[in-house]
Amino acid sequence: MAVTGLLPVSGAALSRDPRLLASVRDVGTRPGIDFDYTDDAATAALLERHRRTVAAAEHGPLMWLGALLLVAAVVWPFAGSAMPAFDGRPELAYGPAGPLLVTAVACLTYVRRRWKRELLHPRLTGYRHVLGLARAHGVPVTHVPHWLVGRPLSGNRETVPVPVYGEVATLPTESASAQPVERVTPPVAVPDTPPVPAAVPAKPAAVAAYEAMADEGGWHDETGCLLLLAAIGGAAWAYSEENPAGYLAATLATAFALTTWLAGARQGRERQRLREAALEYVRTLTAAQSTGTPVPELSAPLRGLLEEEAARERG
Incomplete structure (x- = not known):
């Protein structure tokens, strides 16, 4: 099984506490979202689809064009002043640097705004709220993908962090004696038996x-x-x-x-x-x-390893 198949939190873990499940359902029914975050397959497809969209917005052709124009704007005054053909003509030796710089800044600003707009997609925003709710209810979140919160691989600053909710008290465990004992005859055959949690x-x-x-x-x-x-x-x-x-x-x-x-x-x-x-x-x-088993939060080295392996698998 691929390492990248590990979700931040599974639908089974979100469903263990009825209060958390109700909150997650409420997030999924908000305007512009209409999504079931307890469906693991759909959630994995959602994250992969938006990861590609965010990456395309951040590292698209316009970003490279803006970077090249910025380099040209910085280099032009030095190169222009050294060219004999531009002697005595400052409008050619230094003038083009201004428009180049303005165009580069405009391109990079547009890339930044588009990248952040993709990060603020309603369903991604809703998923960040789901992760915040899970933490508040004591459900471990294995990892938070760096692209989901706009965090660079080599840094800690998050552009859109996971919301922090107040801690919710754990539900008291009901004693076995408080429950009436009923004898139920097991069915002969159970179709579509769910996987047994490992x-x-x-x-x-x-x-x-x-x-x-x-x-x-x-x-x-x-x-x-x-x-x-x-x-x-x-x-x-x-x-x-x-x-x-x-x-x-x-x-x-x-x-x-x-x-x-x-x-x-x-x-x-x-x-x-x-x-x-x-x-x-x-x-x-x-x-x-x-199989529906809640898994613990990964340590920082394992989270880094997961990010490295995910990048390697994507080529």
Whole structure:
């Protein structure tokens, strides 16, 4: 099962608390929405369709045109003043930069407004309210896709965040003795039996290790290159000064560089192994969610992994 099939919250989880279900139904019947957010298949199709629309609005041809015009507006005064053909003609050397800049700003402003308009589509706005209601009722939201709230992959600022509702008290559990015991003869055959909810899998140790080391590493290659450059410099100095100490320093720096690269390679292999274990864990959660089991909120490293894998699967 694809990792991207994991929904922020399933319809079964939204239906467990009748108060939450009523609120979700109310959101779905608002003017301009008319959507059942408890239908997992329809919700997944809705999110995928609007993800493409938002991406097209943000990274369409007009955005690239605006970026090129902006670069041209910045470069033109320097290039124009250096061209002999424009000597003594400031209207040609500097004048075009103004219209280019105005056009670039107009293009980028239009792209920004169109992108935000797509984010504020009534059904996406309604879904953000559903996620806020789920959190308020204590239902875990596995993750919030970065595009849904207008958050860049490398930042934390959200253009349209999930609304925050006041916390709702948990429903008291009714005791078994308070319910009358009735003997019901089970039917002979039950057509269209819903899938039996699967148990939420425990987090494997490999996944916990991946979460711990997700932000580690990344410096071995750079450090190894610096040590190798130091070794080359030491050898050159030893040759020019005829000093054997330089050769010794170069040998030590080379040995340290090789050791650093080997350590980085080992860490990379271990990270890849743990990454595969984390992906398998997310796939297991996705399978459990498809049977109606509420799954826990993903940690920050697993949310990042989910975003990376989703981008990779989309090509």
